[in-house]
Amino acid sequence: MKILIVDDEKDVEMLFRQKFRKEIKNGNLELVFAFSGAEAMRVLEESNPPKVVYVFSDINMPGMTGLELLDKIKEKYPQINVSMISAYGDSDNYNKAIKSGAKEFFTKPINFDSLREEIKALMN
Amino acid sequence: MNFENIIALILLYYLRKPIGVAAISPEWKNWLKWGMIVAVTTLVLQATNLLPDLLTKFIGLALIAGVVYAVVNIEDFHGRRSLVYALLPLIVISVISDIIEFVSPNWYKTLEYLLDIAGFFALIWAISMWFISRKQRKALELERKKAEEREKEFRITESLKAELEVQVAERTAALTQQKEALEKALNELKSTQTQLIHAEKMASLGELTAGIAHEIQNPLNFVNNFSEVSHELIQEMQEELSKGEIEEVKAIAMDLAQNLEKINHHGKRADAIVKGMLQHSRSNDGKKDLCDLNAIADEYLRLSYHGLRAKDKSFNSDFSIELDPDLPKVEGIPQELGRVILNLINNAFYAVNERSKNAKDEKDPNLQTYKPKVTISTSTIPDFKGKKGVKISLSDNGSGIPENIRSKIFQPFFTTKPTGQGTGLGLSLSYDIIKAHGGNLTLKSKEGLGTTFEITLPGVDQSRKVL
Structure with a gap:
């Protein structure tokens, strides 16, 4: 299962790869990373239909924001699940995300246990 | 006929009259008055034959002698000499004829004709002298009037002067008062300015929080x-160790080392931000330091965003x-240079945001x-005032700055932001800070395309600097 993580903080990649070390090792999970909304769209466009089934995106990013990315993904690939991860867990962002079709809304610092639950639920 | 008393009277009368500016002192006037009284009394007494002819003649001569003496010896009467000169021949001839008549009446008879002619000439002399002296007196009188006129004018000028001096004194007092009021206002402005600079600093800090x-x-x-x-990972490592998977343990150890490095890196990052914030809000102690503008630019760009x-x-x-x-x-004051960069970044973001807001309302897709x-970009200038320099460019693709306000944007209190949103001091302070660091702050702007601010500063030759 291929999951795309979008965040402008590059260290997120290392963190996720270590957190899901076992899942990656036994081949259950494949992680790809993008560091901006535009890059995320390019990753999704690499194959048609995209192999990515789930996108986790940060909201606060320069250029395209996570909410804009959410709209774009939902418009182009409505089958892909998108969840938001944001440092700003305010109701404004939350409502916007849910209204635009976000599956879940995670706040930073990320609770990896709940994130793992979410991914596991999808895998089964 | 007795001439002496009449002549004495004429002399006394004219002596009393002022000629030109020279007036007779009241004391002398008094004496002359008494002389005249004596002369008139003598004439009256002679006419009524109460006094002998000889005595009246003598009194008349005495008066004349007195007058001649006064005119010759007393300075006050020097101006009246001509009068004496005019009548002197008449007096002398009269005295001579009297003496001759007295000494020898026969001789007098033979000489009478001659004496009459002499008397006649003396009279003509006296009259012509009188005319000349009158003319002179008139001229002198004219002069006196002119002098009086001048005196009057002088007095008027004096009074005007006094009036003016009063006015000047009043004005000076008013001006001094105004000056004091202005000085007070200036001091108030100075303290307000200090407060505003602080407010501006705090406002930009507020935007940062x-x-x-x-x-x-x-x-x-x-x-x-x-x-x-x-x-x-350590738990996993222990599991792998008990399984004897050494390769896996090595891989985990590598990850652990990397993680520790990351922890350290991010810890330092947070530390730098807190330090930067403290530096920004701390009142400037004017201490210069070596500033890494790359780090400042990077940090403030993120903070501002x-x-x-x-x-x-x-x-x-x-x-x-x-x-x-x-x-x-x-070499500079890091918090001040940071403020400049932060201010320019905030302005750039403000500009693009304003344009962005308007763009959503545009009908043209x-x-x-x-x-x-x-x-934001930094670059090295090979030659800036003889040494290496630093250039920081800050570009935005906002609406640009209209030509007519470009010259004003560095002026204190000039702002295009709505009331209450900008102090109008940001760019003005930035300009002052850059100038104080020996650099320049310039701008290029094209309406509809955007604005670029450029900071140039002298760099420090690090090969020579021992740290």
């Missing part, structure tokens, strides 16, 4: 996440940063696709 919170939260999250994951994001959810802008890795350091972008 949300950004700072975010920027500190982010590295802290990483510190927490990496330490958590490291803890998990996140600060604005936190304040205004609709705000978003792309930004890029192009740093020259070999940028010379700059080409304008709706406006993509806000701010770029």
